[in-house]
Amino acid sequence: MPTMEIDGKKVSFEGKKMIMQVAQDNGIEIPAYCYHPGLSIVASCRICLGEIESPDPKDPTKLVRVPKLMPTCQTPAVDGMKVYTKSPKSRANQKAVMEFLLINHPLDCPVCDQAGECYLQDYSFKYGRGESRFEEDKAKNPKKDVGNHILLYADRCIMCTRCVRFTREVSGTSELAVFGRGHKEEIDIFPGKPVNNPLASNVIDLCPVGALLDKDFLFTQRVWFLKSSPSISPVSSQGENIYIHHNQGRIYRIKPRFNQGINKWWISDETRYGFEFVHAADRLRVPERLQFGSSTEISWDAAILHADEDLRGAVKAGGGLACILSPFDSTEEMFLQIKCVRSIDPQAWIAMTPVRIDGQDIVLKNPQTGAVTYTVKAEKAPNRKGAEKMMAHFGGNICTLGELHEKVKNKKVTAALLSSDPFPAAHVADYRQVLTGIQTLIRLGTRGGAVYERSTLSLPVCTWAEKSGVFENFEGRIQAFVQAIPPLDETRSAGSIFWELLGNNGPYDVRTVRGLMVAAGLNDYGNVAIPEGELKVEEMQFAAL
Amino acid sequence: MAFNGPILLKRIPDEASQRKLIRYDDYVASGGYKAYNQALAMKPEDIINVVKDSGLRGRGGAGFPCGVKWTFLPKDIFPRYLAVNYDESEPCTFKDRYLCEYDPHVLLEGIAIAGIANRISASYIFIRGEYHTQAKILEEALKEAYEKGIFGKAYPGTDIVHHCYVHRGAGAYICGEETGLLEALEGKRGWPRIKPPFPAVAGAFAKPTIINNVETLACLPYIVENGAAAFKAMGTPTSSGPKLMGVSGHVNKPGVYEEELGIPMGKLIEKYAGGVKGKYKAAFHGGISMGVLGTNQYDAPLDFDIGKAFGVLGLGTACVTVMNESTDMVKVARNCVRFYAHESCGQCTPCREGSAWAYKMLNRICDGRGKAKDLDLLLEIGLAQGIMPGTTICGLADGTNWVIKTILQKFPEEFKAKIKAESVQGVDVTVGGVKV
Ligand SMILES: Cc1cc2nc3c(=O)[nH]c(=O)nc-3n(C[C@H](O)[C@H](O)[C@H](O)COP(=O)(O)O)c2cc1C
Ligand code: SF4
Ligand code: SF4
Numbered sequence: 006m007p008t009m010e011i012d013g014k015k016v017s018f019e020g021k022k023m024i025m026q027v028a029q030d031n032g033i034e035i036p037a038y039c040y041h042p043g044l045s046i047v048a049s050c051r052i053c054l055g056e057i058e059s060p061d062p063k064d065p066t067k068l069v070r071v072p073k074l075m076p077t078c079q080t081p082a083v084d085g086m087k088v089y090t091k092s093p094k095s096r097a098n099q100k101a102v103m104e105f106l107l108i109n110h111p112l113d114c115p116v117c118d119q120a121g122e123c124y125l126q127d128y129s130f131k132y133g134r135g136e137s138r139f140e141e142d143k144a145k146n147p148k149k150d151v152g153n154h155i156l157l158y159a160d161r162c163i164m165c166t167r168c169v170r171f172t173r174e175v176s177g178t179s180e181l182a183v184f185g186r187g188h189k190e191e192i193d194i195f196p197g198k199p200v201n202n203p204l205a206s207n208v209i210d211l212c213p214v215g216a217l218l219d220k221d222f223l224f225t226q227r228v229w230f231l232k233s234s235p236s237i238s239p240v241s242s243q244g245e246n247i248y249i250h251h252n253q254g255r256i257y258r259i260k261p262r263f264n265q266g267i268n269k270w271w272i273s274d275e276t277r278y279g280f281e282f283v284h285a286a287d288r289l290r291v292p293e294r295l296q297f298g299s300s301t302e303i304s305w306d307a308a309i310l311h312a313d314e315d316l317r318g319a320v321k322a323g324g325g326l327a328c329i330l331s332p333f334d335s336t337e338e339m340f341l342q343i344k345c346v347r348s349i350d351p352q353a354w355i356a357m358t359p360v361r362i363d364g365q366d367i368v369l370k371n372p373q374t375g376a377v378t379y380t381v382k383a384e385k386a387p388n389r390k391g392a393e394k395m396m397a398h399f400g401g402n403i404c405t406l407g408e409l410h411e412k413v414k415n416k417k418v419t420a421a422l423l424s425s426d427p428f429p430a431a432h433v434a435d436y437r438q439v440l441t442g443i444q445t446l447i448r449l450g451t452r453g454g455a456v457y458e459r460s461t462l463s464l465p466v467c468t469w470a471e472k473s474g475v476f477e478n479f480e481g482r483i484q485a486f487v488q489a490i491p492p493l494d495e496t497r498s499a500g501s502i503f504w505e506l507l508g509n510n511g512p513y514d515v516r517t518v519r520g521l522m523v524a525a526g527l528n529d530y531g532n533v534a535i536p537e538g539e540l541k542v543e544e545m546q547f548a549a550l
Numbered sequence: 551m552a553f554n555g556p557i558l559l560k561r562i563p564d565e566a567s568q569r570k571l572i573r574y575d576d577y578v579a580s581g582g583y584k585a586y587n588q589a590l591a592m593k594p595e596d597i598i599n600v601v602k603d604s605g606l607r608g609r610g611g612a613g614f615p616c617g618v619k620w621t622f623l624p625k626d627i628f629p630r631y632l633a634v635n636y637d638e639s640e641p642c643t644f645k646d647r648y649l650c651e652y653d654p655h656v657l658l659e660g661i662a663i664a665g666i667a668n669r670i671s672a673s674y675i676f677i678r679g680e681y682h683t684q685a686k687i688l689e690e691a692l693k694e695a696y697e698k699g700i701f702g703k704a705y706p707g708t709d710i711v712h713h714c715y716v717h718r719g720a721g722a723y724i725c726g727e728e729t730g731l732l733e734a735l736e737g738k739r740g741w742p743r744i745k746p747p748f749p750a751v752a753g754a755f756a757k758p759t760i761i762n763n764v765e766t767l768a769c770l771p772y773i774v775e776n777g778a779a780a781f782k783a784m785g786t787p788t789s790s791g792p793k794l795m796g797v798s799g800h801v802n803k804p805g806v807y808e809e810e811l812g813i814p815m816g817k818l819i820e821k822y823a824g825g826v827k828g829k830y831k832a833a834f835h836g837g838i839s840m841g842v843l844g845t846n847q848y849d850a851p852l853d854f855d856i857g858k859a860f861g862v863l864g865l866g867t868a869c870v871t872v873m874n875e876s877t878d879m880v881k882v883a884r885n886c887v888r889f890y891a892h893e894s895c896g897q898c899t900p901c902r903e904g905s906a907w908a909y910k911m912l913n914r915i916c917d918g919r920g921k922a923k924d925l926d927l928l929l930e931i932g933l934a935q936g937i938m939p940g941t942t943i944c945g946l947a948d949g950t951n952w953v954i955k956t957i958l959q960k961f962p963e964e965f966k967a968k969i970k971a972e973s974v975q976g977v978d979v980t981v982g983g984v985k986v
């Protein structure tokens with residue numbers, strides 16, 4: 006394997022790679038603004054320059070020094086090469102570029118959202134000169150509203166063009182462009198054409214400075230208070246890998262987590278802003294039971310007891326049970342839910358709440374190469390695949406909601422353990438119909454709604470951010486997400502409810518459940534990779550790279 | 551060294567009142583398109599070899615050997631394009647314009663010959679946006695050439711048809727930089743490209759492309775007709791051939807003149823331009839981007855070796871702008887840097903920010919608000935720019951660098967004098983650490 010040396014560190018690499026890539030693969034930091042592994046190389050910010058010694062083509066035992074500084078982001082790595090990014094010449098350039106970038110910068114970090122995760126700050130500290138020698142008047146560029154979620158503080162922009170390249174090469178929508186020339190140039194949109202594409206807000210992550218900011222996050226939290234938990238999108242079957250950034254039980258924003266096979270460095274806006282339901286004002290907080298015609302708050306102990314009694318009572322009375330899965334639950338929860346119902350009624354029918362499909366998949370392409378860059382799935386639930394797999398695993402009486410409707414009408418099914426959809430919307434209307442006339446409805450849900458009104462026992466559950474588990478994306482990838490924030494009030498995970506209903510002692514733990522699943526022959530759950538936990542702020546930045 | 555009268559300008563009379571547009575028939579009557587017909591009968595390699603042997607170096611500024619550049623085209627990959635650099639936006643430079651305004655066919659013949667030699671499918675003449683009349687003249691000449699079958703016809707023994715187009719720029723200096731030109735030609739922002747890939751491999755529309763200056767191509771008919779030796783007989787061993795030299799500024803008879811390379815600047819000024827008006831102080835000898843020649847460098851020979859010997863970047867366009875003793879060199883520096891700050895395409899941080907910073911500083915110094923410490927900083931900003939230190943993508947920033955550097959170093963006292971008297975008292979004024 007070819008080897009090279011970067012700042013005295015011997016590293017090996019394979020294939021055609023730029024020096025910058027080799028450095029990043031090996032955890033060596035070379036400062037970079039314009040370079041991004043997911044975008045074309047423009048080598049224009051000029052902070053990554055280094056001195057290079059390359060093997061002499063005529064006599065490979067000898068190294069020849071390239072007389073000028075070379076951009077490490079654009080210079081291919083060569084076997085035997087030596088790169089110096091800490092040499093006096095390289096350092097002098099880093100200092101110069103930092104100074105150039107800051108001369109017209111407003112230096113308003115105290116009121117800038119990016120502070121704490123800003124490359125200008127970090128590189129100033131590491132590579133800058135500490136004080137400014139600029140005595141002229143600063144240019145002052147305006148603030149601009151460039152999209153539903155995006156603000157552009159043009160005065161903080163360093164013209165790295167990452168945002169422009171993203172809209173050209175990834176979203177394929179080209180809303181952003183460079184206008185003007187030289188020091189007068191600015192990033193802007195064309196009149197009346199804001200950045201509202203399905204991937205729009207990725208430009209905020211890409212922006213290495215505080216120029217592109219998220220309106221939803223603006224001034225809500227200093228980033229150094231945020232904790233970061235790896236997770237999976239809860240609103241799409243794509244299985245986008247994300248980080249949940251949260252503090253004191255509140256989610257402030259969602260950021261992409263790199264996954265080459267699924268979302269690369271990006272996420273859809275739908276996933277980024279799809280967490281409001283976690284903090285919805287109408288979240289259910291306490292178990293409730295229909296008693297003497299009215300709903301009464303009860304304790305969890307009483308709720309579990311009643312759930313068990315109600316289900317067993319229905320079977321004793323000659324009725325049958327239904328188990329209705331939610332494609333928003335983790336696979337572990339579904340496994341336990343079916344187990345739970347089938348242990349009371351082995352003939353119980355298993356069905357799934359409807360999956361929302363919004364039109365067609367949105368397929369985004371790079372207009373130049375025609376390559377598909379991103380797909381926003383039409384299917385808006387994270388774990389339909391898991392539900393199907395669990396139904397197939399348990400087999401026996403499986404039916405559609407329509408079929409279940411018949412069985413409820415014929416009084417074959419008299420009680421149901423239902424895990425409900427967190428997004429009560431038009432697409433769930435038919436299952437409200439299905440459940441009309443059922444005698445016992447034990448409903449797990451996060452929010453109220455028509456089905457909630459009809460339930461005999463309401464168990465308030467927590468959202469995906471408040472629990473751990475796995476989701477299986479549309480192509481069957483099993484991906485773990487970890488709990489980011491504590492469950493709201495008295496809410497519990499659906500899994501913990503089923504766990505207790507099954508008569509287990511000890512806390513509900515997803516790893517234990519996965520062990521049971523493997524024991525039941527579901528080997529795929531044997532070695533689910535758990536994404537790294539908490540990230541520190543610096544790591545959050547690197548993750549955004 | 552022997553120069554016996556004009557080669558490129560042979561059809562254009564010195565006397566302004568006698569100059570007129572040379573049409574196809576006049577051109578042919580005076581021996582035009584003879585070289586083209588000769589070239590048609592030659593093997594492409596042979597043409598390339600003659601050009602190589604002639605030692606013809608690019609007339610656009612960089613002085614790269616023309617024949618060698620042609621050999622960078624990858625073998626057997628077609629179509630190939632030729633981009634003709636008629637952007638001529640370098641300040642002080644107006645040679646290509648003069649030549650083609652009167653004798654457009656000498657360029658077209660050169661293009662036709664380069665086409666034969668390199669099996670070019672399409673030649674794009676990228677003409678500066680402000681050259682309205684010149685574009686019209688060229689269009690008309692091109693129409694004539696098409697009618698006479700110079701273009702739109704397959705090369706003998708091949709099915710490669712050579713087409714030629716005039717493409718008008720939109721008025722930006724940076725579109726004269728060869729890859730900025732290609733971007734502009736493709737309808738994009740004139741942002742110079744990073745290399746590799748080099749234009750010879752993937753140039754215009756990602757196809758192998760040669761880029762040559764107008765004057766470089768205009769030399770081809772002579773070389774093909776008279777052979778390499780005749781061309782080499784003019785100029786110096788490293789700088790062969792004749793050269794168009796536009797002379798302007800404080801001279802008695804500004805204009806475009808033709809001489810062999812290596813002629814001392816002073817001789818050019820006196821022999822052709824009627825001498826300096828007033829007392830010579832400084833000159834830009836090749837557009838502003840090469841830096842300035844100092845008061846004691848009046849006789850610098852204008853050839854490709856001028857750079858090292860006279861502390862300038864290179865020969866550039868060999869268009870000389872003379873400045874006499876009335877010239878304020880600080881204001882000259884400011885004017886030049888204003889140009890770079892205005893024309894920087896804005897990609898590279900050092901060029902985008904550095905040129906504007908230097909301009910603001912120079913403004914302050916010119917306004918009498920300069921400080922003793924400014925000059926070292928100004929020089930530092932200058933030195934941080936350019937492909938030579940490696941900090942930028944294209945050579946525009948080298949212009950900023952060399953203008954600042956050469957004017958500061960060759961005329962430090964003028965800067966010192968501009969700096970506010972009280973701030974200078976008792977304070978050392980240095981340029982690059984050297985006290986002035
Ligand atoms: C900023 C900049 C501007 C340039 N402008 C011109 C120009 O206007 N005309 C020109 O012929 N070459 C210009 N050049 C040089 C070209 O990049 C290129 O070297 C030349 O066209 C090559 O042709 P030649 O080899 O025949 O000289 C410029 C270079 C730079 C860096
Ligand atoms: S807005 Fe941000 S991403 Fe876009 S060019 Fe400016 S600094 Fe770069
Ligand atoms: S050096 Fe200046 S003009 Fe040339 S590419 Fe860079 S920013 Fe543009």
Ligand code: FES
Pocket residue numbers: 036037038039040047048049050051052053054076077078079
């Ligand atoms: S990261 Fe290499 S030039 Fe910007």
